[in-house]
Amino acid sequence: MASRLVRRFFQSPPVVSSLLRSLSSVASPSQPIRVTLFPGDGIGPEISQSVKQVFSAAEVPIEWEEHFVGDKVDPRTESFLTWESLESVRKNGAGLKGPMATPIGKGFRSLNLTLRKELGLYVNVRPCFSIPGYKTRYDSVNLVTIRENTEGEYSGLEHQVVRGVVESLKIITRQASLRVAEYAFHYAKTNGRQKVSAIHKANIMKKTDGLFLKCCREVAEKYPEINYEEVIIDNCCMMLVKNPALFDVLVMPNLYGDIISDLCAGLVGGLGLTPRYSYSTLTSHMIYFSMSFLMILILYSCNIGEKGIVVAEAVHGSAPDIAGKNLANPTALLLSAVAMLRTLELRVKADQIHDAIFKTIAEGKYRTGDLGGTSSTREFTKAVCDNL
Amino acid sequence: MASGIVRSVLRNRAGKIFSATSFTNPDSGRGFSSFNRCLSSAASDSNLIRATLFPGDGIGPEIAESVKQVFREAEVPIEWEEHYVGQEIDPRTQSFLTWESLESVRQNGVGLKGPMATPIGKGHRSLNLTLRKELNLYANVRPCYSLPGYKTRYDDVNLITIRENTEGEYSGLEHQVVRGVVESLKIITRQASLRVAEYAFHYAKTHGRERVSAIHKANIMQKTDGLFLKCCREVAEKYPEIKYEEVVIDNCCMMLVKNPALFDVLVMPNLYGDIISDLCAGLIGGLGLTPSCNIGEGGIALAEAVHGSAPDIAGKNLANPTALLLSSVTMLRHLKLHDKANRIQDAILNTIAEGKYRTADLGGSSSTTDFTRAICDHL
Numbered sequence: 093m094a095s096r097l098v099r100r101f102f103q104s105p106p107v108v109s110s111l112l113r114s115l116s117s118v119a120s121p122s123q124p125i126r127v128t129l130f131p132g133d134g135i136g137p138e139i140s141q142s143v144k145q146v147f148s149a150a151e152v153p154i155e156w157e158e159h160f161v162g163d164k165v166d167p168r169t170e171s172f173l174t175w176e177s178l179e180s181v182r183k184n185g186a187g188l189k190g191p192m193a194t195p196i197g198k199g200f201r202s203l204n205l206t207l208r209k210e211l212g213l214y215v216n217v218r219p220c221f222s223i224p225g226y227k228t229r230y231d232s233v234n235l236v237t238i239r240e241n242t243e244g245e246y247s248g249l250e251h252q253v254v255r256g257v258v259e260s261l262k263i264i265t266r267q268a269s270l271r272v273a274e275y276a277f278h279y280a281k282t283n284g285r286q287k288v289s290a291i292h293k294a295n296i297m298k299k300t301d302g303l304f305l306k307c308c309r310e311v312a313e314k315y316p317e318i319n320y321e322e323v324i325i326d327n328c329c330m331m332l333v334k335n336p337a338l339f340d341v342l343v344m345p346n347l348y349g350d351i352i353s354d355l356c357a358g359l360v361g362g363l364g365l366t367p368r369y370s371y372s373t374l375t376s377h378m379i380y381f382s383m384s385f386l387m388i389l390i391l392y393s394c395n396i397g398e399k400g401i402v403v404a405e406a407v408h409g410s411a412p413d414i415a416g417k418n419l420a421n422p423t424a425l426l427l428s429a430v431a432m433l434r435t436l437e438l439r440v441k442a443d444q445i446h447d448a449i450f451k452t453i454a455e456g457k458y459r460t461g462d463l464g465g466t467s468s469t470r471e472f473t474k475a476v477c478d479n480l
Numbered sequence: 481m482a483s484g485i486v487r488s489v490l491r492n493r494a495g496k497i498f499s500a501t502s503f504t505n506p507d508s509g510r511g512f513s514s515f516n517r518c519l520s521s522a523a524s525d526s527n528l529i530r531a532t533l534f535p536g537d538g539i540g541p542e543i544a545e546s547v548k549q550v551f552r553e554a555e556v557p558i559e560w561e562e563h564y565v566g567q568e569i570d571p572r573t574q575s576f577l578t579w580e581s582l583e584s585v586r587q588n589g590v591g592l593k594g595p596m597a598t599p600i601g602k603g604h605r606s607l608n609l610t611l612r613k614e615l616n617l618y619a620n621v622r623p624c625y626s627l628p629g630y631k632t633r634y635d636d637v638n639l640i641t642i643r644e645n646t647e648g649e650y651s652g653l654e655h656q657v658v659r660g661v662v663e664s665l666k667i668i669t670r671q672a673s674l675r676v677a678e679y680a681f682h683y684a685k686t687h688g689r690e691r692v693s694a695i696h697k698a699n700i701m702q703k704t705d706g707l708f709l710k711c712c713r714e715v716a717e718k719y720p721e722i723k724y725e726e727v728v729i730d731n732c733c734m735m736l737v738k739n740p741a742l743f744d745v746l747v748m749p750n751l752y753g754d755i756i757s758d759l760c761a762g763l764i765g766g767l768g769l770t771p772s773c774n775i776g777e778g779g780i781a782l783a784e785a786v787h788g789s790a791p792d793i794a795g796k797n798l799a800n801p802t803a804l805l806l807s808s809v810t811m812l813r814h815l816k817l818h819d820k821a822n823r824i825q826d827a828i829l830n831t832i833a834e835g836k837y838r839t840a841d842l843g844g845s846s847s848t849t850d851f852t853r854a855i856c857d858h859l
Contacts, residue, residue: 229633229634229737230633245649245666245700245701246700246701248700250701250702250703250704251703252703255670256669256670256671256707257667257668257669257670258667258668258669258703258704258706258707259665259666259667259668259704260665260666260668260701260703260704261663261664261665261666262649262663262664262665262666263661263662263663264661264662264664265660265661265662266659266660266661267660293751293754296649296650296652297649297650297654297664298654299654299655299656299662299664300654300662300663300664302662303660303662325754325755326754326755326757326758326759327758329733329755329756329758329759329762330758330759330761330762330766330767331762332762333633333737333759333762333763334632334762334766347697347751350697350729350730351729351730351733351755352733353730354730354731354733354734355730355733355734355737355759357734358733358734358735358736358737358738359737361734361738
């Protein structure tokens with residue numbers, strides 16, 4: 093056991109936090125790992141309950157510390173998330189987040205923005221994979237999008253130059269680019285991935301995307317066993333819709349990451365059964381509406397912060413129309429939790445639960461509505477527990 | 481007949497003067513030049529429309545020859561004025577394109593451009609950049625529709641992407657702030673946004689389209705994309721019969737890969753347009769099948785094939801002329817020669833659908849000349 097620990101320490105890059113976790117995970121039942129849980133809104137509480145149920149059935153040594161989004165804005169955080177919630181994630185180093193509906197209004201930051209800024213979450217990792225037994229146009233998707241999450245086009249620095257002319261600043265820094273490239277290659281190595289593709293538009297944006305690429309190349313040299321390539325974003329989109337099997341791990345600055353990760357989600361996910369419209373009528377002839385579609389509730393993502401903080405979350409919304417009806421698919425949150433387990437070095441348990449989930453879906457007997465079945469949340473959860 | 485010629489000659493001259501000077505109101509500029517073209521196309525045989533042709537490099541000359549052949553068979557009243565990329569840099573244009581070539585496009589008002597290989601080096605502007613700046617090409621229009629008979633994962637694509645082509649993220653204004661920190665400016669102006677929105681709605685109206693979707697990320701880039709949206713909304717109010725919607729770009733990509741039939745006409749700033757138009761090209765089978773047209777001030781239209789010059793198959797009679805042919809069809813539509821355009825388009829689609837004559841990139845084994853011959857037969 094000790095030699096295994098030592099070997100693991102030397103094999104993976106010297107990240108102190110994962111060593112700490114290895115040590116803490118060894119002392120399992122007597123010293124459970126504390127993880128912050130934000131059940132969220134809408135279907136959040138139900139699917140969080142599923143996660144807790146599956147974890148206790150699998151005897152995962154985790155102790156949940158639940159936090160809820162408040163009703164009032166906490167002045168210390170300028171948002172509905174309290175300072176205590178954020179401190180809890182900082183201390184525990186790991187969090188699981190259900191879908192949170194962002195309240196409309198002014199005077200506070202959005203919940204996602206608060207988490208991101210306060211916890212220094214610098215990279216968003218979203219695995220996209222074809223779901224066995226659920227047919228879409230694409231059968232062989234198995235890629236991971238790694239998106240820089242702090243700068244780039246989303247720095248929010250805009251101003252009006254003169255009337256009718258507006259500027260927006262896109263910032264790329266060496267530090268942030270190196271950081272996300274390091275994570276991407278580290279992820280590829282520890283997860284047995286063979287290729288990392290950097291997505292850019294450096295032929296046009298020579299200095300900004302050029303700097304991003306330079307940083308990626310520097311990191312690539314440290315990982316000679318991993319293939320590295322650079323793909324222009326418009327080519328990348330075209331290749332993704334023609335043959336997504338061409339890609340393995342994609343690392344990108346903020347905006348491209350946003351676009352590509354949602355594109356990949358569309359490749360493997362369905363649009364679901366219920367398109368949701370929010371519209372406002374300006375005149376009797378015009379209706380402006382923006383569509384947000386309910387994805388199948390499968391996709392998850394992990395946000396990584398400095399010092400190894402992990403906040404895993406389900407990518408879907410809070411689905412208020414099916415909240416409380418025992419209809420929601422807990423897969424996304426379950427897979428988020430599994431991803432979190434992996435970063436906590438509880439790989440055996442992670443694989444066990446992962447296999448149980450996919451076995452249940454592939455079997456087809458118990459499937460929730462978004463995957464075309466008729467099972468309830470509880471039935472599906474029970475089936476996963478049985479398959480453990 | 482004589483009075484018709486006199487009338488059309490007078491209107492030609494007047495049309496050119498008007499279209500050259502009425503920049504402030506794009507509607508009237510377009511109106512006059514297309515009115516002018518209506519008249520010139522009405523007096524067809526005796527009054528051929530002159531169009532500039534850039535065959536380009538690599539497979540360019542072969543596919544340009546295909547286009548000329550098909551147009552001759554279909555008796556399209558177009559007279560080609562061919563121009564080639566020079567060997568030396570013309571100091572007046574700072575590129576390999578000569579001033580005469582550019583003047584020719586300005587004068588004729590329409591052009592067709594084959595693939596051009598950009599020479600490596602410094603001291604000159606890229607060819608595409610030269611064309612865009614000198615001719616003030618502000619909108620890039622790409623009709624994307626599934627080709628019946630060429631199966632991709634998507635069968636029901638029928639949309640147009642209209643991309644603002646002068647500003648946005650591609651303004652090229654970058655600088656280093658301190659070591660390791662670089663900034664790039666994204667510029668959005670009211671004038672350019674209004675211009676492209678006007679074109680999008682005008683296009684939708686004249687081509688019988690029902691809906692225009694503006695693609696943006698205004699929830700994050702509130703001022704820049706917000707200004708773009710504001711301009712689109714202003715123009716939308718002038719076209720009450722056309723539905724208008726706004727879609728965030730990441731949602732848009734997701735919807736496009738799931739169900740492209742949801743979209744009709746998309747209008748977008750520069751970067752999103754680049755991404756989405758190539759995405760849509762991928763949906764229907766790639767750049768080798770996608771037509772494209774660049775619209776400039778004063779009603780100039782420069783249709784082009786967006787694929788590369790494919791030097792490895794140049795001169796071997798293997799190239800697929802579909803992209804350039806379909807681009808020439810969009811050029812005909814711009815000239816309001818709709819029946820000729822429809823005839824040629826149907827001939828192309830029927831040939832591909834039949835499957836007997838297909839070039840190598842579509843999975844067949846025909847040569848360029850065989851494929852062209854088959855299209856001519858289908859006319």
